[in-house]
Amino acid sequence: MCYIAEGRAGACDRYANEGGELVRLDPHTILQNRDGDAPLVPFLDREWDGEIVSGEDTFITAIGSGTTYPDYKPAPFIVASSAAGADMITVVTEGIFSYCGAKVKIDTDRHLGHECAPVRVEGEVIGHVTTSEYGSQMLSLGGVHHLTGGSKKEGRVTCEALLALCNGEQVAMEIDGGAALEITAGQAPVVNGSREERMRVGCGSATVGMFAAQWMGLVDEVVVVDDHITGVMSEHQAGKVIGWAPSGIRIKGRRSTPGRYFQVAEPGTGWGGTDLTDPLTILDTWQEKKGARPGLSLLMVSTTGEHAAYYELNEDLVPVQKEMPERLLPSVMRIEENCEPSLASVLFMAGAGGSLRSGVTENPVSLTRSVQSRLTRVTCGGAPVFMWPGGGITFMADVTQMPRNAFGYVPTPALVAPIEFTMPAADYAALGGHMDYVMPLEEALKGAKGRQNDHRLSGQRAERPKAGLPWPGAKGRREPTE
Numbered sequence: 001m002c003y004i005a006e007g008r009a010g011a012c013d014r015y016a017n018e019g020g021e022l023v024r025l026d027p028h029t030i031l032q033n034r035d036g037d038a039p040l041v042p043f044l045d046r047e048w049d050g051e052i053v054s055g056e057d058t059f060i061t062a063i064g065s066g067t068t069y070p071d072y073k074p075a076p077f078i079v080a081s082s083a084a085g086a087d088m089i090t091v092v093t094e095g096i097f098s099y100c101g102a103k104v105k106i107d108t109d110r111h112l113g114h115e116c117a118p119v120r121v122e123g124e125v126i127g128h129v130t131t132s133e134y135g136s137q138m139l140s141l142g143g144v145h146h147l148t149g150g151s152k153k154e155g156r157v158t159c160e161a162l163l164a165l166c167n168g169e170q171v172a173m174e175i176d177g178g179a180a181l182e183i184t185a186g187q188a189p190v191v192n193g194s195r196e197e198r199m200r201v202g203c204g205s206a207t208v209g210m211f212a213a214q215w216m217g218l219v220d221e222v223v224v225v226d227d228h229i230t231g232v233m234s235e236h237q238a239g240k241v242i243g244w245a246p247s248g249i250r251i252k253g254r255r256s257t258p259g260r261y262f263q264v265a266e267p268g269t270g271w272g273g274t275d276l277t278d279p280l281t282i283l284d285t286w287q288e289k290k291g292a293r294p295g296l297s298l299l300m301v302s303t304t305g306e307h308a309a310y311y312e313l314n315e316d317l318v319p320v321q322k323e324m325p326e327r328l329l330p331s332v333m334r335i336e337e338n339c340e341p342s343l344a345s346v347l348f349m350a351g352a353g354g355s356l357r358s359g360v361t362e363n364p365v366s367l368t369r370s371v372q373s374r375l376t377r378v379t380c381g382g383a384p385v386f387m388w389p390g391g392g393i394t395f396m397a398d399v400t401q402m403p404r405n406a407f408g409y410v411p412t413p414a415l416v417a418p419i420e421f422t423m424p425a426a427d428y429a430a431l432g433g434h435m436d437y438v439m440p441l442e443e444a445l446k447g448a449k450g451r452q453n454d455h456r457l458s459g460q461r462a463e464r465p466k467a468g469l470p471w472p473g474a475k476g477r478r479e480p481t482e
Contacts, residue, residue, distance in 0.1 A: 002411075014408050014416065015455065022455035029063035029403050029418075030445065031382045031465045031472065056083050059465075059473040060444050061382045062092035062418030063406050066455055068359030069096055073452040074434035075359035080425065081441040083473050087425035089438065090473060091360045098414040100350035101142025102165050103396065105133070106181070106189045107199035107342040109304055111227060111267030111274075112137045113178025121173045124157040125150075129175060135199040135340075141165070147413055159413035165346050166399045166407040166415070179269070185346035186400040192269065198339035200303035204231035204272065205260045207303055210338075211331060212238040218327050220297045221247040225264070225282065225307070227273035234291075235259035248292030248317075250284035272302040279309060286317040293317075299328055305335035345398065348380065348407075352393035352419060359434075360421055366431040367421065368393055375427050379472040381406040381418040382465060403463045422473055 004010045004017040009025060016023045033056070058081075066076040075093040082088065106112065115132075118125040119139055127141030146158040164171050170184040182190035189196050201207055204226030212233060215222050222233035233239040234247045236259025253264035264282040268275025276282065279300045286292035294315050301308040310328060311319035324332075357364035370376040371393050378385050378395055381402035385395040399406070408416035429435055437450055447457055465471065 011411050012409055012416075014410075023458050024064060024066050024455050025458055026064040026405065026408070027459040027461040028065055028447075028457050029061045029381070029406075030460055030462050031059040031061060031403070032462045033057045033465065033471070056471070056473065058441065058445065059382055059471070060090060060092055060420075060441065061379075061403065061472075062094050062420050063381050063403060064457065064461075065092050065094055065418070066453060066457075067094045067096055067416070068356065071355035071358050073359070074437045074450070076450060076453050077444055078434055078438045078450065079441050079444050080438050081473065088473065089423055089425045089428040089433065091421045091428075091433070093356065093359050093419060094408070094416050095350070095352060095356045095419045096410055096412070096414050096416055097350040097352075098147055098412060099144045099353065100147075100162070100348065100415050100417065101127070101140065102162055102399075103347045103349055104139040104141060104165070104183060105345040105347075106137045106139065106183070106191075106196075107135060107340070107344070108137055108189060108191060108196045109135065109200040109227075109273040109302070110137075110179070110191055110196075110269040112181065112191065113175030114267075117178055118176045119173055120176065121161045121171065122157050124154045126154075126158040126161050126173070129178070135202075155413045159409050159415065162415055163407055163409050166348050166417070167405055168399065183344045183346075185344060187344060188342050189344040196342035198304055198306075198336065199342050200226075200272075201305075201335050201338045202303060203229040204303060205229045205236065207231060207301075207335065208233050208236045208259065209238040211334065212236070212242055212244070214331050214334065215299070215328075216242055216244065218325075218331070219299045219310075220245070221249055222299045222301070223249070223251070223279070223282075224301055224303060225272040225274065225276065225279050226303050227265070227267050228262070229256070230261040230264045230272070230282070232259045232261065246291035247296060247298075248287040248290040249298075250287060252282050252284050271307045272304075279307070280311075280319060283319065286313065288317060301332060301335065303335075304339050305332050308332045346400070347396045348399050348415075348417060349396045350394070350415075350417060352395070356419070357393070361432045361434070363432045370423065370427065370431050371421070376421050376423040377472070379420045379422065382420070382469075382472040384470055384472070401466050401469055420472065 002010050009016040060079050075091045077092045079090045113129040117129045119127045130138045130140045142162045147155050174180045204224035207224040208231035224231040234244050251261050253261035265274035265276050270276045296313045298311040310324045357367045360367045380397035383401035385397045388394040
């Protein structure tokens with residue numbers, strides 16, 4: 001239902017009309033293994049001699065291949081190759097995913113927003129805050145309800161934000177009642193205008209356990225402030241085991257096991273992900289009968305080492321801030337050293353539905369069963385995916401492991417993402433694959449198109465696979481890997 005005038009591109013910028021012929025504008029992407037600085041070429045430099053070409057050095061991705069839509073025809077490329085002496089088939093298509101979204105992991109100790117708080121772009125809700133993980137805040141963005149279940153503007157903005165995130169572009173967003181964010185996959189997140197540098201070394205309790213021996217003999221008490229679990233050295237089991245003396249300290253908060261406190265403050269962007277600007281706020285009166293005394297030394301530090309302060313009790317057993325002693329500086333720096341760099345990670349998540357599967361086989365459920373049993377390997381632009389167990393073909397993929405500009409869109413609105421299915425040729429035939437449409441890898445590399453295609457390619461581009469990734473064209477595995 002998309003009409004494109006002569007010499008113009010369509011609304012999605014994916015296809016154009018050239019002389020009455022439909023042309024896929026983005027070049028078809030091919031992964032090639034090359035050592036050192038050997039040049040990448042978009043096709044093989046020899047004539048095809050009728051033999052099946054090795055797929056061990058070249059892999060046809062779905063990026064720029066076109067789609068099966070409206071799904072009455074086989075996938076754009078069904079390619080025969082050879083890997084480790086085995087005949088292989090790779091089926092590639094650009095899937096149109098209405099059921100898709102992004103899971104975003106933001107490495108920061110700061111509170112970004114309460115769970116289930118809406119995440120907005122241009123004022124439109126595109127997702128929500130989900131449960132946090134160790135040292136990271138998590139967002140769940142997109143999904144069919146935001147793409148198609150709301151207003152037209154909500155669907156458009158959601159689609160644009162997902163497309164930009166998945167293609168490695170920066171997206172500005174705001175969390176209701178929380179932080180303003182700038183997110184770019186593979187880069188440090190920006191929170192309220194400040195770029196994050198590191199994620200926490202651990203919770204307060206873990207930090208106490210890791211550095212107890214290093215603090216022994218240097219200070220009388222240590223409190224590691226944390227929004228989740230604040231650690232107190234003299235009460236903690238780590239301190240007890242190495243003989244740490246009681247200090248008479250009292251903490252405001254909900255006491256858990258010894259030396260571990262919950263809810264010492266409200267979440268925020270201050271000390272240890274709390275709203276604290278003055279850590280002394282969490283201290284109650286000191287108990288002289290349990291070890292408090294004038295001159296007792298206290299180190300308070302956050303889980304990233306970003307905040308640290310040193311105090312000594314005066315004659316009234318009130319902590320007074322002093323200059324940080326030289327003896328304690330290495331331990332604070334050690335906390336910082338053990339923090340990993342802060343990154344924003346974006347995982348594309350989608351479900352490959354029935355219509356897409358029909359482009360692979362005449363009996364779509366056979367493909368699902370083959371994927372679930374690991375007879376068929378699924379990749380996304382050549383990148384490995386995590387396949388969710390259970391029904392359907394639901395997968396997640398790290399967008400930073402894919403070639404550039406791997407994603408597109410259609411005005412449905414929906415994302416267009418590459419998906420490839422690779423399996424032994426015998427298995428493909430057994431699951432009812434479209435064997436009459438199989439073409440040799442050699443021909444695909446020369447730019448030939450399958451006879452089922454209603455468009456032509458504008459060109460090819462060759463890229464090296466990302467370092468450290470498994471080669472996508474390898475023989476399918478028959479045992480679970482996730």
